[in-house]
Amino acid sequence: MTYLITQSLNGLFSAALLFLIASGLTLAFGVMKIVNIAHGSFYMLGVYVAYTVIQRTGSLLLGAVVALVVVAAVGFLVQRVFLRRFGADPLPQMMMTMGFALLFRDLTLMIWGGDPFTLPYPGLLRGSMEVGEVVFPSYRLFVIAVAALVGAALWVVNDRTLIGARLRAAVDDPEMASAMGINVARLSGLVFAVGAGLAAFGGVMGGPILGGYAGIDFDLLPLAFVVVIVGGMGSLKGAVVGSIVVGMVDNFGKALVPELSYFTLFAPMILVLALKPTGLYGRA
Amino acid sequence: MAERKWHLPVIVGLALVLATGPLVLSSYWIGLLTQIVVLAILAMSLDILLGYTGLPSLGHAGFFGVAAYGVAVLSTTYRADFWTSVLTALLVGIALSAALGLIVSHVRDVYFLMITLALGMVLWGVSYRWIPVTGGDNGISGIPSLEAHAGLPLAGPAVFYYVTLAVFLACAALMRVLVRSPFGLTLRGIRENEARMKSLGFNTWLHCYLSYVIAGAFASVSGVLWAYYNGFVSPTYLDLTASSELFLMVTLGGPATLVGPLVGAGAIVLLKNVMSAYTARWLLILGIVYIVAILAAPQGIWNLGRPKAG
Numbered sequence: 001m002t003y004l005i006t007q008s009l010n011g012l013f014s015a016a017l018l019f020l021i022a023s024g025l026t027l028a029f030g031v032m033k034i035v036n037i038a039h040g041s042f043y044m045l046g047v048y049v050a051y052t053v054i055q056r057t058g059s060l061l062l063g064a065v066v067a068l069v070v071v072a073a074v075g076f077l078v079q080r081v082f083l084r085r086f087g088a089d090p091l092p093q094m095m096m097t098m099g100f101a102l103l104f105r106d107l108t109l110m111i112w113g114g115d116p117f118t119l120p121y122p123g124l125l126r127g128s129m130e131v132g133e134v135v136f137p138s139y140r141l142f143v144i145a146v147a148a149l150v151g152a153a154l155w156v157v158n159d160r161t162l163i164g165a166r167l168r169a170a171v172d173d174p175e176m177a178s179a180m181g182i183n184v185a186r187l188s189g190l191v192f193a194v195g196a197g198l199a200a201f202g203g204v205m206g207g208p209i210l211g212g213y214a215g216i217d218f219d220l221l222p223l224a225f226v227v228v229i230v231g232g233m234g235s236l237k238g239a240v241v242g243s244i245v246v247g248m249v250d251n252f253g254k255a256l257v258p259e260l261s262y263f264t265l266f267a268p269m270i271l272v273l274a275l276k277p278t279g280l281y282g283r284a
Numbered sequence: 285m286a287e288r289k290w291h292l293p294v295i296v297g298l299a300l301v302l303a304t305g306p307l308v309l310s311s312y313w314i315g316l317l318t319q320i321v322v323l324a325i326l327a328m329s330l331d332i333l334l335g336y337t338g339l340p341s342l343g344h345a346g347f348f349g350v351a352a353y354g355v356a357v358l359s360t361t362y363r364a365d366f367w368t369s370v371l372t373a374l375l376v377g378i379a380l381s382a383a384l385g386l387i388v389s390h391v392r393d394v395y396f397l398m399i400t401l402a403l404g405m406v407l408w409g410v411s412y413r414w415i416p417v418t419g420g421d422n423g424i425s426g427i428p429s430l431e432a433h434a435g436l437p438l439a440g441p442a443v444f445y446y447v448t449l450a451v452f453l454a455c456a457a458l459m460r461v462l463v464r465s466p467f468g469l470t471l472r473g474i475r476e477n478e479a480r481m482k483s484l485g486f487n488t489w490l491h492c493y494l495s496y497v498i499a500g501a502f503a504s505v506s507g508v509l510w511a512y513y514n515g516f517v518s519p520t521y522l523d524l525t526a527s528s529e530l531f532l533m534v535t536l537g538g539p540a541t542l543v544g545p546l547v548g549a550g551a552i553v554l555l556k557n558v559m560s561a562y563t564a565r566w567l568l569i570l571g572i573v574y575i576v577a578i579l580a581a582p583q584g585i586w587n588l589g590r591p592k593a594g
Binding site for chain 2: 029033035037082090091092094095096098099100101102103104105106107109110218221222225226228229233258260262263265266269270273274277278
């Protein structure tokens with residue numbers, strides 16, 4: 001029982017990180033029909049930028065904020081300068097993001113070198129919590145809580161504000177939305193930037209545990225894509241459910257059949273695709 | 285095939301280089317030519333999906349890699365003979381594409397892109413983590429040379445090159461027949477307007493499925509040759525970088541042509557090798573090539589001068 005609870009909490013921690021990455025991916029997909037190969041790179045850039053800031057200033061909070069802002073700005077520029085010209089044409093967009101993924105990978109190597117590192121734990125959250133027989137690291141619980149907060153904030157913005165209404169309209173039917181006077185191009189830039197920033201924030205949150213190394217971008221990308229596919233492309237609710245499903249399955253898969261851990265991800269994806277090709281909450 | 289004035293001389297030139305190159309070139313350049321020819325088979329196979337059927341597969345290196353692993357495992361761990369290794373590896377590649385095809389053949393466009401990407405990465409994950417069979421990150425080395433394994437009387441880079449060239453020509457001829465057959469025309473019809481093809485009574489699901497399996501089969505052929513060429517397999521054969529490089533070969537060369545993928549494969553192989561000889565930053569340069577290629581020649585080199593298809 002203790003084992004089950006510990007593993008479930010670990011699964012929820014993976015789910016929390018995945019949600020931070022996948023929510024931006026799925027929203028950008030919803031508005032722009034873009035398959036963003038560079039999304040894992042935004043996560044990676046986040047860890048590296050935070051690392052530099054924390055080394056210089058010693059402040060974790062500042063590191064997280066700077067990483068979020070810098071990477072969001074990078075994402076905004078990539079979208080406005082390079083991706084926008086292709087409209088909703090998915091192939092050149094995808095190739096473009098692939099180019100940027102390689103570019104970012106090599107630039108990170110150039111600037112920060114190839115040595116792996118981890119970010120420091122925040123002082124208050126270094127220990128662990130004990131409830132009965134279950135011992136669980138505080139930091140992981142903290143990340144779960146933060147992701148839940150981010151999720152709630154995104155939901156409020158999406159469901160309760162004007163910009164959220166515009167966003168939903170643009171996801172539903174971009175042409176009709178722009179005919180109604182919504183600036184879909186600017187909205188796309190905004191969504192892309194927020195998505196990049198969230199991925200970078202995810203990088204900082206995962207930093208003390210997963211750290212930063214060359215290749216982390218493509219290690220996390222497939223998991224994020226499986227989340228988006230399972231949950232339904234373009235759906236925020238789908239990203240929540242998909243993250244939990246993938247986080248749990250991945251975690252229990254790793255614990256129970258480590259050699260086929262990657263393969264266990266396959267099962268929920270096939271199941272969902274066979275029953276509902278658009279994902280749990282996606283629409284055709 | 286030669287639709288523009290400059291196409292014919294280029295084809296003649298390419299044919300001359302491919303046919304006579306190894307007679308005058310050093311073994312390093314014969315190696316590069318071999319790479320180009322093997323990867324051209326792979327790029328052409330992707331083009332059947334991407335260019336002719338309009339299904340953008342981003343996991344296509346998976347079949348290539350699985351067939352390569354097939355040869356590697358059979359010829360080293362099980363010490364199987366040549367034909368057993370080759371035929372089993374091809375069968376595994378085809379069976380895999382037949383299985384995965386069931387999952388992907390009803391999705392289209394960007395959904396197809398994303399799902400094939402995820403499937404491709406799962407295959408990569410299996411090759412990376414299933415250590416007892418695949419050797420994990422270390423891969424499998426010690427694959428015998430094709431000449432020795434098949435018991436050919438001659439050996440050497442030029443011999444292997446001409447074997448590869450023969451396979452390439454056979455595959456290219458088969459694919460040319462395929463894309464010009466009624467089947468191939470139906471694929472193009474589906475690419476242009478699936479709803480119309482459906483209402484004309486075509487089983488579009490079955491056509492897409494067969495296209496996927498055929499592309500997987502040719503990719504497996506290419507994977508078998510690649511395993512023998514390198515004598516070594518590793519998870520990098522089927523990672524996302526491999527699949528998207530392949531994608532770049534087709535889009536850079538010219539989708540929906542069969543010469544285009546050959547041109548694209550040649551351009552990328554030469555660029556990678558020449559660049560990595562001069563700089564360690566070739567990843568950066570490759571990234572820039574992606575961006576510039578999409579901006580400058582979105583239709584591909586072989587389609588330059590052709591008005592954009594509706």
